[in-house]
Amino acid sequence: MVHGTYYGIQYEVKLTKNIDFYNDLLPIWMELRARIEMQKDIKSNNYKLIIIPYSEFNEQLSKNSLFTSYVKENNSVSYSKPTQTEQYLRSNKFAIVRQYEKLIRNKANLPEPITIEEYTKLSDEMQKLKQIDLLDKNMSQDEWREFDKKYDEIYIQLQIQRIIHDSEYFDEIKNLHKQLLEQVTFDEEQSERIQQVISHPKLDGIISWHGLTLVDGFY
Numbered sequence: 001m002v003h004g005t006y007y008g009i010q011y012e013v014k015l016t017k018n019i020d021f022y023n024d025l026l027p028i029w030m031e032l033r034a035r036i037e038m039q040k041d042i043k044s045n046n047y048k049l050i051i052i053p054y055s056e057f058n059e060q061l062s063k064n065s066l067f068t069s070y071v072k073e074n075n076s077v078s079y080s081k082p083t084q085t086e087q088y089l090r091s092n093k094f095a096i097v098r099q100y101e102k103l104i105r106n107k108a109n110l111p112e113p114i115t116i117e118e119y120t121k122l123s124d125e126m127q128k129l130k131q132i133d134l135l136d137k138n139m140s141q142d143e144w145r146e147f148d149k150k151y152d153e154i155y156i157q158l159q160i161q162r163i164i165h166d167s168e169y170f171d172e173i174k175n176l177h178k179q180l181l182e183q184v185t186f187d188e189e190q191s192e193r194i195q196q197v198i199s200h201p202k203l204d205g206i207i208s209w210h211g212l213t214l215v216d217g218f219y
Helices: 021-032 054-062 065-078 086-091 093-104 116-130 141-164 167-181 188-198
Strands: 005-015 037-040 047-052 207-218
Touching (some): 065 167, 086 093, 086 141, 093 141, 116 141, 141 167, 167 207
Antiparallel strands (some): 005 047, 005 207
16 A cells, blocks of 8 residues: 655635534535535634545646645645754745744734844754754753753744744745645536535534635655
């Protein structure tokens, strides 16, 4: 069996509350005569509906130069983690777009951007932590726990601040994200399917967001 990573674009509807398969989703399937997948959204912990799965856009994207660059860069970055610096990460903008989709887009409570000086200090501190030998016998178990806690705190902070602390760079990432989504177009059947789902009485008042989104995963 072949294993790998897939990248794609799909159309999702995010819900404010969970719905019942038999009472809510099945009637929509029957009216549309189409299977609409329901998944748990890890960001909100509510359910989302996949109206157009990424597989339906594969043909459009397979020879698209912009999306091909997105896939190649993200694959490259995923295999070079031990040598990554802040400069390297910020220069790989397609990889940052992927992080923007996962961590920032649709996030309600973003932290305040830090200053360039604060960001530089934070990234320098992370590089020092990365250089610590994980097999250092001089550190006690308690010291390693403190190390892990500090590392995780800085890592999480950098994931967000790397993108938002520089407003010009942040705008560039958002524009690149928008360009990637614009690489797919809907046919008539897909457009009708979207409208039928988002206007369905079973979903009245419980749709928080709907639109195209970048997705990836393992197969």
